[in-house]
Amino acid sequence: MLRRSHPSGGNRLVAEDGSLVVTTVLPRESESVPLARRLVRHTLADWRLPHLADAAELVVSELSANAVEHTRHASFRVTLQRRPDSGVRVAVIDKSTAEPILRPWDDEAEGGRGLALVAALACRWGTDPLGWGKRVWADLEPDQRQEKQPVSTVPLYASRRAQLVYVLIVAVLGALLGAAIVCGAP
Incomplete structure (x- = not known):
């Protein structure tokens, strides 16, 4: 992979398949969540994908907040990968092997809605176990809202x-x- 610095603090890489990647390591603290959003916003503007910015910022906020709350290692990694279909994969990698749990929607709960939001925004999402931790990712595509769920069914x-x-x-x-x-x- 080829490395270059990104203006919002991340490293620019070119993956083996030729796709563009921006990644950064952030400390496991709540102040890192807005930094992750800024990385996403700047990267998607760079890649001329501003139409994905709102959804991607919400996804990275939820995944980063989960890493801050549930992992005990000092840092986590945020990665954005440009997909060949003009979409983007947002991923957060941490050193906890505990799988995230998609909880049933509860109108009375004060928390626990993060993965439900990720699932609603992404066309696909998942978790890759890494032996020493995990990668939680979500794929966002330009026209996924129209394809995934017509407005009349919302x-x-x-x-x-x-x-x-x-x-x-x-x-x-x-x-x-x-x-x-x-x-x-x-």
Whole structure:
């Protein structure tokens, strides 16, 4: 692999298959998560893939936060690889052999939604055991939202609670608007 420095702190590499790779090692601390997002944002702008930046930043945030919270080694690695299909693979490598767990969605839980978000954003994701640790990766493609899930199949509300809140807001706004009309307010 050929190495060069990247402006946002990562190393530029060319993989054996000719694909572009940017990677960096970050300390296992919460301040590294925004650094990982910045690396992703700058790299995707460099690669002229800004349309993938929002999803890739969210994916790297979740995977980096998991590495910070669950691994006990002093650092972790963030890697972006440009795919031949104009997509990108976002990966976080750490020295914990514990597999990540995709938990069932729980409206009442305060955490544990990270991998569900990754699964929702990525066309594919997975974990590669490395003997001394693991690589958790997600593939993002330019048009995956249209291919993966048509807009008509996306539920309007994520939970019954959200439905009730929406109905309550509409009812209150309707009542306020009705009162304004009765009182002659514009």
